[in-house]
Amino acid sequence: MTGDSENFLTTRPLAEGSRRRSGPVLAVCCLSLLITAVDTTAVNVALPAVGRDLHASVSGLQWTVDGYTLAVAAFMLLAGSTADRIGRRRVFQAGLALFTVGSLGCSLAPSLGWLIAFRVAQGLGASMLNPVALSIITHAFPDPRERARAIGLWGTTVGLSLAAGPVVGGLLVASVGWRSIFWINIPVGVAALVLAAVFVPDSRSATARRPDPVGQVLVVTILTSLIFAIIEGSRRGYGSAPIVALLVLCAAATAALPAYERRREQPLVDPVFFRSVPFTGSFVAAVTAFLVLSGFLFLNTLYLQDVRGYSALHAGLLTVPLAAGTALASPLSGRLTAARGPRPPLVAAGLLIAAAALTLTTLNATTPWAVLLTAYVLLGMGFGLVNAPITSTAVAGMPRTQAGVSGAITATGRQVGNNLGVAVLGSIVTAHTRAPGRAGFAAASHPGWWILASGGLVIATIGVATTTRRATDSAARVATRFPADSVSRSEVHLAASVQVKPPPP
Structure with missing residues (x-):
């Protein structure tokens, strides 16, 4: 049917x-x-x-x-x-x-x-x-x-x-x-x-x-072993036997998942999707963007309350500029993606996120508020710009019968990013805390901000790499694997440039 x-x-x-x-x-x-x-x-x-x-x-x-x-x-x-x-x-x-x-x-x-x-x-x-x-x-x-x-x-x-x-x-x-x-x-x-x-x-x-119970077990094994190894490795040591065993288990399950799913008629995660450069890029961008957001919120909450000594209410109010930046940029992102394709908003989002993180790479217990609020606004605008082009790129060139599945995989990528942000950034702070108290946490967070800045550059690079003609050609080849509802190559190129239509007035 x-x-x-x-x-x-x-x-x-x-x-x-x-x-x-x-x-x-x-x-x-x-x-x-x-x-x-x-x-x-x-x-x-x-x-x-x-x-x-x-x-x-x-x-x-x-x-x-x-x-x-x-x-x-x-x-x-x-x-x-x-x-x-x-x-x-x-x-x-x-x-x-x-x-x-x-x-x-x-x-x-x-x-x-x-x-x-x-x-x-x-x-x-x-x-x-x-x-x-x-x-x-x-x-x-x-x-x-x-x-x-x-x-x-x-x-x-x-x-x-x-x-x-x-x-x-x-x-x-x-x-x-x-x-x-x-x-x-x-x-x-x-x-x-x-x-x-x-x-x-x-x-x-x-x-x-x-149902695909084997595929589901492999997905749970990959995510659980990876996150557990990252979080607990900072405390037990990444060379300890339990952590090494978990990393080996994660690698084995990661290799087994595509090998098993290729043999299924209806796989939980179809490896064919990842032959499309736009789809793979959107998945990586989703993971990276939400890694940045969750990692930022985790570090910033501890910094404002444990280092600066603010109450939970005060810390919450201080993050409103981040939400305001997101609210302002989100509708602009949809219109920009519809008019110019996913490349401009993805590149702009990546550069704004990188700029926000770079302003915090020298964070200390007395960093001026002008610096902090600037970082919050820049990050909020970058995050607001990134969602529409990620969704657009995920479904670019996909047949209609597969658009829902491809969108669901990208949504899962967002949650994976949420996991990795807290796990990676929290483990970095734990591993690099040398001095006790406020100064110790602020200094330990510096590598984390550099990682988040690198994440912004990754998103900007994806914005360029997933919108080339070679990239859209790869999406066209994937589309031909689903003949029941395929699309032409010209439609693929059109989809790559115009995907998200803003609601009519």
Whole structure:
């Protein structure tokens, strides 16, 4: 059955009988994104308070963040394919329930180990929410213009979450305590669960992908062994036997994944996609961009509170310029990508991110506020510019039947970047801290800022490398591997230059 027939089967009931319910459907989906995104940024602000209350080391704080994002990254693809197979509303509701129960557990956690365990449960729930919610939105708005507006509002929710998370988190930590960050998820999660049962119609794919348990186990093995080795290696030593064994396991699973997936008719991760230079570039850019953001937020939170001595609320308010830069640059990025292709916004994003990180390479306990705020604004603008061209490049030249899968893989790359940012930057600080107290942390963070600056240059380079004619030719060759819904070479070149259309006025 073709992609067009699948869309007809899944969207006709919605178009005929559920048009008036599409608004509430969008609201429920945006609500799920809001609580998961606010939770992530709010927890970053609460890390110093968690460390003091539960006597956590830097590696313990890393796991508090990475336990959540690791679960999201490892199971996002599985959640999407399962929703297509058994029903999107059912999986969405299961995700809401698990995220809400995980939040309750986090708020009651008696020790760091329990907190990390419940953060993993939250992450498993979140892996069922965002990709499935986007699929629900796509099917709830069959009209392309209405869908564009809905997805635009969905994207705006990300910016609002980035702005609100640190402020809400800081206010709650300063007034009630860090556990209250998880309390607010409970009534919102319950409300979203009830609203989903009332307003969200169920849908599923007419040609659902078959389960791939071996591929899923290999993905979990790769991510878990890598993140564990990075975080714990700074404490146990990267030459110690357990860490070396984990790195060997990661390498073996990484080699086994493409070898196994090539033999499957419906692989979890199709290695053919990575023969497309634009797709591979978008995946690397997604990993790099979110590595930069998560690493920055992790280091900056500890710096503002532990080095500068600010409260959680004050630290949250000081990051508002970063969110403002993101909010201003995001709509510009969509329009620029539509008019000029992905190269200009990717190059500009990379250079802005590099400039932001370079201003912090001499960070100390008395760095002027003008320097810090300049870095925040530059990073926010760079991050705001990067998302639209990443999505555009990921689907450039891909057949329509594969666009959803390619987008899901790139979304997983974003979560992998979140994991690596906290793991790598936190481990660098731990390994380089020589002097105790404020001066020790500030000096230890310098290699981290250089790494983030290098990440910006990588993104700028990808912006050039993925938009050459040779690169788009590689996407055309990949497209021919999917004859059921292929595209011509001229369409591939057009897709590489014009992909993201802004919503009509």
